[in-house]
Amino acid sequence: MSTIAIAGTPQASEPPANVAGNHPAGAVRKCDTTGLPVCKTAERYVKLNAVMAVVFLLVGGVSALLLGLTRWPSVHLLPVDWFYRILTAHGLNMLIFWIIFMEVAILYFVGTTLLNSRLASKALAFTSFAMMLTGALLVNAMVFTGRADVMMTSYVPLRAHPGFYLGVILFAVGTLIGVINFFATVYIAKRDHTYEGSVPLVAFGAIAAAIIAVVTLLHGAIVMIPAFLWSLDLIGQPDAAWYRLVWWGLGHQSQQINVAAMVSVWYFLAHITTGAKPLNQAVCRGAFVLYILFINIASAHHLLVDPGVGATWKIWNTSYAMYLAVLASMIHGFTVPASVELAMRKKGFDKGLFGWLFAAPWRNPGFSAFFLSLVIFGFLGGITGVTLGTQQINIIAHNTLRIPGHFHTTVVGGTSLAFMGLCYYVVPLVFRREYAWRGLVRVQPYVFAAGITLMALAMSFAGSYGVPRRHWDIEFSGAPFSPGFDAAAHFMMGLVGVGAVVAFIGLLVFILLTVHAVFLGRSNEGRAMTAW
Amino acid sequence: MSEENRPEENHKTPGTLVLTILLLLSFALYYFANWKALADVWHVR
Amino acid sequence: MEERKHPIQRLMDNTWLLLFLGVVLTFISYTAWGVIELMSLPNATLP
Numbered sequence: 253m254s255t256i257a258i259a260g261t262p263q264a265s266e267p268p269a270n271v272a273g274n275h276p277a278g279a280v281r282k283c284d285t286t287g288l289p290v291c292k293t294a295e296r297y298v299k300l301n302a303v304m305a306v307v308f309l310l311v312g313g314v315s316a317l318l319l320g321l322t323r324w325p326s327v328h329l330l331p332v333d334w335f336y337r338i339l340t341a342h343g344l345n346m347l348i349f350w351i352i353f354m355e356v357a358i359l360y361f362v363g364t365t366l367l368n369s370r371l372a373s374k375a376l377a378f379t380s381f382a383m384m385l386t387g388a389l390l391v392n393a394m395v396f397t398g399r400a401d402v403m404m405t406s407y408v409p410l411r412a413h414p415g416f417y418l419g420v421i422l423f424a425v426g427t428l429i430g431v432i433n434f435f436a437t438v439y440i441a442k443r444d445h446t447y448e449g450s451v452p453l454v455a456f457g458a459i460a461a462a463i464i465a466v467v468t469l470l471h472g473a474i475v476m477i478p479a480f481l482w483s484l485d486l487i488g489q490p491d492a493a494w495y496r497l498v499w500w501g502l503g504h505q506s507q508q509i510n511v512a513a514m515v516s517v518w519y520f521l522a523h524i525t526t527g528a529k530p531l532n533q534a535v536c537r538g539a540f541v542l543y544i545l546f547i548n549i550a551s552a553h554h555l556l557v558d559p560g561v562g563a564t565w566k567i568w569n570t571s572y573a574m575y576l577a578v579l580a581s582m583i584h585g586f587t588v589p590a591s592v593e594l595a596m597r598k599k600g601f602d603k604g605l606f607g608w609l610f611a612a613p614w615r616n617p618g619f620s621a622f623f624l625s626l627v628i629f630g631f632l633g634g635i636t637g638v639t640l641g642t643q644q645i646n647i648i649a650h651n652t653l654r655i656p657g658h659f660h661t662t663v664v665g666g667t668s669l670a671f672m673g674l675c676y677y678v679v680p681l682v683f684r685r686e687y688a689w690r691g692l693v694r695v696q697p698y699v700f701a702a703g704i705t706l707m708a709l710a711m712s713f714a715g716s717y718g719v720p721r722r723h724w725d726i727e728f729s730g731a732p733f734s735p736g737f738d739a740a741a742h743f744m745m746g747l748v749g750v751g752a753v754v755a756f757i758g759l760l761v762f763i764l765l766t767v768h769a770v771f772l773g774r775s776n777e778g779r780a781m782t783a784w
Numbered sequence: 785m786s787e788e789n790r791p792e793e794n795h796k797t798p799g800t801l802v803l804t805i806l807l808l809l810s811f812a813l814y815y816f817a818n819w820k821a822l823a824d825v826w827h828v829r
Numbered sequence: 830m831e832e833r834k835h836p837i838q839r840l841m842d843n844t845w846l847l848l849f850l851g852v853v854l855t856f857i858s859y860t861a862w863g864v865i866e867l868m869s870l871p872n873a874t875l876p
């Protein structure tokens with residue numbers, strides 16, 4: 253009988269079969285906590301990418317506070333030009349730089365430690381990092397000097413300084429090189445038989461993320477290179493509808509890298525914080541395959557009110573086929589908590605329906621960040637996302653604050669929070685430094701989750717009253733007419749501001765604690781990390 | 785076939801099942817409310 | 830052992846085939862079809 257058997261699949265914590273791996277002498281160390289092999293080259297680039305991720309998170313975070321305080325009607329902090337400038341900076345530093353630097357770090361870690369392999373190429377890792385950093389700095393230089401007030405989407409005919417497009421291209425190509433380095437590592441690991449059977453589930457999820465990244469970055473190249481040439485007056489203006497179509501092949505799909513990476517991080521954190529093991533390997537992997545095959549076409553939901561593309565294209569790409577990817581998310585959304593439930597019940601926390609949940613390690617910031625991320629992403633992000641992506645419903649939500657309300661529950665309350673939880677293990681295990689002020693660390697995930705949830709819900713409600721996104725002044729001061737937003741809408745915008753302040757505090761605590769731990773934290777070299 | 789792939793009686797996860805049903809119910813409610821909101825502003829005569 | 834693998838399991842173990850399918854399906858269903866839709870639009874008659 254042929255069954256979907258994944259014989260001998262090593263679990264993340266079990267040392268792989270070929271213990272020596274393919275590491276050159278002296279290029280590997282054994283983790284003092286988990287016993288897993290750590291490639292020293294990969295380790296250096298995990299550190300570099302993770303540090304840059306946190307730096308850009310800070311830039312994006314300060315921008316976030318300024319935006320929140322501007323959209324809070326009774327504060328209305330920034331002048332109009334700076335609002336759009338900071339909005340541009342926030343979108344790019346958060347969505348692109350923070351997230352993608354983290355993801356490259358994750359790929360290097362997974363490709364080497366979980367596959368027991370050396371990193372394929374030091375030169376590629378360096379080139380990738382140098383290009384990404386140069387690109388990110390160039391983009392920020394252009395944005396903050398007011399030469400790229402085009403928001404992160406840079407829709408033509410809005411036009412930025414060529415340096416802006418060049419920076420985005422450098423960053424994208426740098427990322428692509430990092431992804432290629434990851435695939436090369438997967439290739440040599442298999443060639444050198446550093447692991448037995450199939451790759452571990454977390455590595456499989458990372459491969460899914462990397463595949464989606466390739467699709468994403470190809471679209472990025474197709475759209476940004478003409479925009480760059482146009483900004484140099486070398487070619488005419490690209491067609492606006494074409495630009496939107498291809499741009500969202502970049503913009504939306506990068507979110508799907510996040511989803512795949514975040515789900516892998518969930519499995520990883522569930523495993524190290526509660527000992528959870530995937531219920532059924534084949535089902536979990538099948539769900540990742542559905543992501544690879546079907547999640548990208550959902551980019552079409554950004555064009556649901558565009559006149560150029562027809563209803564068949566819209567409905568096929570945002571529903572029939574895309575629901576297969578939603579199915580995949582529902583599978584993960586079930587198997588991840590179920591694996592935690594099973595692990596907890598096995599440990600004897602077997603009382604009633606939710607005894608396992610109450611007994612879970614809520615004081616461990618790795619666990620709380622992971623589980624809050626799961627709940628926020630699943631309940632708020634998933635429900636709003638499927639609804640907003642429905643063609644007919646989109647017409648009452650498009651370009652309102654309901655959209656930022658939705659994606660701050662996915663990419664912030666979901667992905668970013670999961671990545672913060674990951675850092676609470678990366679810093680002790682990879683940097684080998686301990687966090688100080690551990691009580692503060694324990695509350696950080698709750699503060700951030702509460703703030704972002706409040707802000708996102710308030711945005712959603714305000715959006716339901718028609719409040720637009722990307723709007724500096726919903727009072728239309730000085731205009732001969734009154735927009736007449738409901739008083740409730742104004743109240744909700746106040747809550748947006750309050751939520752933003754709380755989320756910012758959570759974010760700042762994360763950054764300060766992490767930077768302190770990385771540079772000044774107590775070293776734990778030679779012994780296991782202090783358990784959370 | 786690795787250990788955790790074997791269907792066993794201790795694979796029961798009733799708590800997660802309840803959470804999942806809760807999720808689907810909230811989704812149904814939200815989805816319906818949105819179609820209702822759409823119908824309220826989009827009159828078909 | 831190798832021969833008894835389920836076809837789906839073989840697909841899941843084949844990183845390069847998955848990469849190929851992931852790229853091609855998206856480009857056909859979203860990108861190429863979308864561009865064809867845009868190109869088959871008649872030009873606007875406005876000035």
Ligand code: HEM
Binds near residue numbers: 656721
């Ligand atoms: C402290 C946390 C955060 C706060 C308070 C915050 C707040 C805001 C606010 C107020 C806006 C403007 C909405 C509008 O007027 O249209 C915004 C936009 C946005 N945020 Fe955040 N945000 C936070 C974190 C993040 C993170 C971590 C990401 C990505 C990983 C992110 C991605 C975005 C994006 C993509 C936009 C849209 C930009 C645009 O319209 O061009 N945010 N955020």
Ligand SMILES: [Cu+2]
Binds near residue numbers: 503553
């Ligand atoms: Cu999208």
